[in-house]
Every structure is written in structure tokens, then in C-alpha cells.
Amino acid sequence: GAVVSQHPSRVICKSGTSVKIECRSLDFQATTMFWYRQFPKQSLMLMATSNEGSKATYEQGVEKDKFLINHASLTLSTLTVTSAHPEDSSFYICSATLGPGTFTDTQYFGPGTRLTVL
Amino acid sequence: QKEVEQDPGPLSVPEGAIVSLNCTYSNSAFQYFMWYRQYSRKGPELLMYTYSSGNKEDGRFTAQVDKSSKYISLFIRDSQPSDSATYLCAMSANSGYSTLTFGKGTMLLVSP
Numbered sequence: 507g508a509v510v511s512q513h514p515s516r517v518i519c520k521s522g523t524s525v526k527i528e529c530r531s532l533d534f535q536a537t538t539m540f541w542y543r544q545f546p547k548q549s550l551m552l553m554a555t556s557n558e559g560s561k562a563t564y565e566q567g568v569e570k571d572k573f574l575i576n577h578a579s580l581t582l583s584t585l586t587v588t589s590a591h592p593e594d595s596s597f598y599i600c601s602a603t604l605g606p607g608t609f610t611d612t613q614y615f616g617p618g619t620r621l622t623v624l
Numbered sequence: 625q626k627e628v629e630q631d632p633g634p635l636s637v638p639e640g641a642i643v644s645l646n647c648t649y650s651n652s653a654f655q656y657f658m659w660y661r662q663y664s665r666k667g668p669e670l671l672m673y674t675y676s677s678g679n680k681e682d683g684r685f686t687a688q689v690d691k692s693s694k695y696i697s698l699f700i701r702d703s704q705p706s707d708s709a710t711y712l713c714a715m716s717a718n719s720g721y722s723t724l725t726f727g728k729g730t731m732l733l734v735s736p
Contacts, residue, residue, distance in 0.1 A: 510667075540721060547632055550668065550712060550726040563722070599667045601721070609656060609719045615667030 508534045510602050512616035519590055520624055527585045527619045529600030535580035536602035540613075541573075544597040555607065556583055590623045597621075627651050630713055630727030639736050643700040647713035647727045650694065654715040654725075657689050659698045662710045662729065671711075672698065703734045 509532040519525050529539060541553045541562075554570075556562035556577035564570045574586040583602075587594055599618040603611035630647045637643055645659075655676050660668035672687040674680045674696075680687045686699040696715070700707055710729040717723065 538721075547728060549628075549728050550714075552722060552724070555722045597665075601667070603721065607721045609673065609721070611721075613670065613721050615669065618665065618667050620665070 508532075508602075508604075508612070508614045510536075510600065510614045510616040512598075512600060512619050514619060515617065516620045516622075518622045518624065521591050522589055525587045525590055525621060527587075527598055527600075527621075529583045529585070529602070529616050531581045531602045531614070534602075534604055534614075536583075537580065537605055538603045538607040538611075539577055539583040540601045540603075540607070541575060541583070541585050542599045542601070544599060544618075546597075550599070553585075557606075587621065590621070592623045595621055595623045627725050628713065628715060628727045631730055632728055634731040634733050636733045636735065637703055639703060639705060639734055641703050641734070643703050643707070643732060643734075645698040645700075645711050645713075645730050645732070647696050647715075648694055649696075649715060649725075651715075651717065651725075652691075652694065653717035654694075655691075656716045656719060656724075657687070657696050658714040658724070659685075659687055660712040660714060660726075661707075662712060664709075668712055700732075703732075705734050705736050708732055708734050 554562040562575040577583040605611040659672040662668040688697040712729040713727040
């Protein structure tokens with residue numbers, strides 16, 4: 507079956523530094539990728555939707571200058587948390603679909619990246 | 625009132641029990657309903673997808689949607705320790721993953 511990987515699985519960084527998280531579709535071409543954030547015991551919250559070669563669509567309340575998303579190829583999307591602060595500590599999860607992200611597509615989730623900002 | 629309410633649990637049951645997981649919602653426009661299973665420190669995986677009202681069965685899992693009561697359920701028959709996970713409900717008024725609203729998830733613990 508289709509696999510989505512994320513790297514790194516866990517990262518600890520100092521406040522003020524930038525962190526890049528990679529999301530790769532290993533055996534399929536992902537037209538659409540989604541980035542989520544999940545705080546402990548909270549809902550999965552969509553941060554942004556990205557399509558290969560175009561700018562990401564950010565959800566309301568998500569700072570696009572802080573959470574930079576690049577979907578440069580059909581198999582790779584990156585999320586960069588710029589000038590990270592302790593409140594950015596969370597579980598970041600990506601997912602991917604072959605098509606435009608409607609329910610007729612299957613959505614494949616990555617295993618997530620645990621970010622801890624000291 | 626939050627759009628989607630889900631009891632966080634934990635819900636502890638013995639192996640073989642029938643498990644009932646539930647969500648309530650306030651947005652009457654929701655018509656797509658999903659249940660995800662998420663193991664600790666992993667991404668979610670889709671278990672069940674239902675459109676509009678009614679029941680849907682897949683193996684040991686049954687999803688029910690009662691739109692008149694704004695209430696959805698997931699039943700797990702013959703629960704196994706491997707079912708121990710967090711179960712998230714999600715729903716949408718439109719047929720796109722970017723429009724899903726998730727519940728907080730219910731942690732299920734099945735003891736052998």
C-alpha cells in the first residue's frame with residue numbers, strides 16, 4: 507500500500523531556531539498534501555493544504571510567515587517552523603492524496619513529527 | 625459550544641467486549657462522517673466513512689449516523705487488545721479532506 511514518511515520523527519530545538527520537517531510519499535505521486543498540528547489531548551487541526559507547484563492554502567489563524575510550506579515535487583512537501591517558540595511544541599502530521607483531496611481519494615497519513623521547543 | 629464533541633476517555637474494557645464510541649455535533653450541514661484510529665505517536669488511519677444517515681458495517685466495526693440527533697457512533701465487536709488506540713471522529717459538510725472537523729478523540733484500552 508501507499509506509504510507516507512516523515513523526517514525527523516522527533517526534534518528538540520532551542521527557542522528562536524528554525525526547524526524543517528519533511529513529508530514524502532514513497533511509492534505514489536501526491537498531488538495534494540495536508541499539514542496538521544495536534545496538541546496533547548486536542549483535536550487534529552488542519553494547518554494548510556498544499557498542491558505541487560503552487561502556494562499552500564493556510565487555514566484561518568495559521569501564520570504563513572511562521573509556518574512555511576513548500577511542495578516542490580509530487581513526492582515531497584516540507585514544513586518549516588521559523589523562529590520556533592515553546593508554544594509551537596506539538597505533534598505535526600502530514601497526509602497525502604493522489605488527487606485533489608476529495609473523499610473519492612484515499613488519504614495517507616505520515617507517522618508524525620514530535621517537535622519540542624525549549 | 626464546540627462543533628464536534630467527543631468524550632476523551634479513557635474507556636477501559638475487557639477483551640471480547642462490545643465497545644461504543646460516540647460523537648455529537650452542532651452543525652446540521654455536516655453530511656460526511658469518518659472514524660479514524662490513531663495509535664500512540666502515529667498518524668491516524670481511516671476506519672470508516674459514511675455519507676449522510678444510516679449504518680455501515682466493515683468486519684468488527686459498525687458506524688452509525690443519526691443526523692436528526694446530530695449523533696454518530698462507532699461500535700467495535702469482539703474487541704481485541706490491538707484495538708487499544710485513540711479513536712477520532714471527523715465530519716464535514718463538503719467532500720474534501722481540507723474541510724474536515726475532528727473530535728478530540730477517545731482513548732480506548734482493551735485489556736487481555
